[in-house]
Amino acid sequence: MPPETPLQRLRRLEAEDAARGAKAPGGARAGKTLAAGGGVALALAKGKFALMFLFGQFKFIFLAFKLLPFLGTVFTMILSARLYASLYGASLAWGLVMLILVHELGHGAVARRLGLRVGAPIFIPFFGAAISLKSMPRSAHDHAVIAYGGPLAGTAASLVCAAIGLLSHERYWLALAHTGFFLNLFNLIPVEPLDGGRVASGFSPRSWIIGAVLLAGMFFVTHAPQLLLIAGLALFSGFRRRATLGPMAPMTDEEKSLWTVRYFGLCFVLGAAMYFSHRLLDPAA
Numbered sequence: 001m002p003p004e005t006p007l008q009r010l011r012r013l014e015a016e017d018a019a020r021g022a023k024a025p026g027g028a029r030a031g032k033t034l035a036a037g038g039g040v041a042l043a044l045a046k047g048k049f050a051l052m053f054l055f056g057q058f059k060f061i062f063l064a065f066k067l068l069p070f071l072g073t074v075f076t077m078i079l080s081a082r083l084y085a086s087l088y089g090a091s092l093a094w095g096l097v098m099l100i101l102v103h104e105l106g107h108g109a110v111a112r113r114l115g116l117r118v119g120a121p122i123f124i125p126f127f128g129a130a131i132s133l134k135s136m137p138r139s140a141h142d143h144a145v146i147a148y149g150g151p152l153a154g155t156a157a158s159l160v161c162a163a164i165g166l167l168s169h170e171r172y173w174l175a176l177a178h179t180g181f182f183l184n185l186f187n188l189i190p191v192e193p194l195d196g197g198r199v200a201s202g203f204s205p206r207s208w209i210i211g212a213v214l215l216a217g218m219f220f221v222t223h224a225p226q227l228l229l230i231a232g233l234a235l236f237s238g239f240r241r242r243a244t245l246g247p248m249a250p251m252t253d254e255e256k257s258l259w260t261v262r263y264f265g266l267c268f269v270l271g272a273a274m275y276f277s278h279r280l281l282d283p284a285a
């Protein structure tokens, strides 16, 4: 007799089992059904548990995806604050990060009011932060509104810090305000991707030349590597603008004069605020 294959052995055992089951009294068969039922119940329970487990995981993953942008914000914010803290001390670093957050939320709030979808802000240490637009503005005016919302909110927050500093006579608040004025004024340099470039390009297509001169001058004085990065991004956004922002409706003449006033008005307020906060911090200067 040839040796049994595993499949043949299984079939033979099944057949033997079936024959025994047919001869066995009802009790035994009931027991077996019950056992089988138990197995099914166990399998079902296992399946249900597995499903619940999976569902739980999905819920967790889903939640994680919903929270991910905020986790990204919090994580990059803490990272930025810790890196700034190594230079300016923890309290100024956290104040700075909060001012940057207000600036970014300013962009986000106006973009959302225009019906655009925005991402959560992501902090880039020693560079600031950025908020991504998930849909593009329809006109140069809307583009300017979104760009202007950041420096406007940042200026308001810095003015609040200055007011606290004036009332409490604490240098910390004045120093924070001064830094906030500087950061928001810097962002108004008329070169994309800086906010100023997005506003000024609407009323003056050649404004970027002034921005480029300002960036070059600042680099000449400070040698800050961030300025090179901004210059690189400016070149990149110059090329990209033709492709993505082409169909954007240009500003009307009325909008152009409105944005010229708004742009230079905010630049003037920030310049004056920087000057006065500097005088208060360093009366000898």
Ligand SMILES: [Zn+2]
Residues within 6 Å of the ligand: 103, 104, 107, 150, 151, 187, 195
């Ligand atoms: Zn901005």
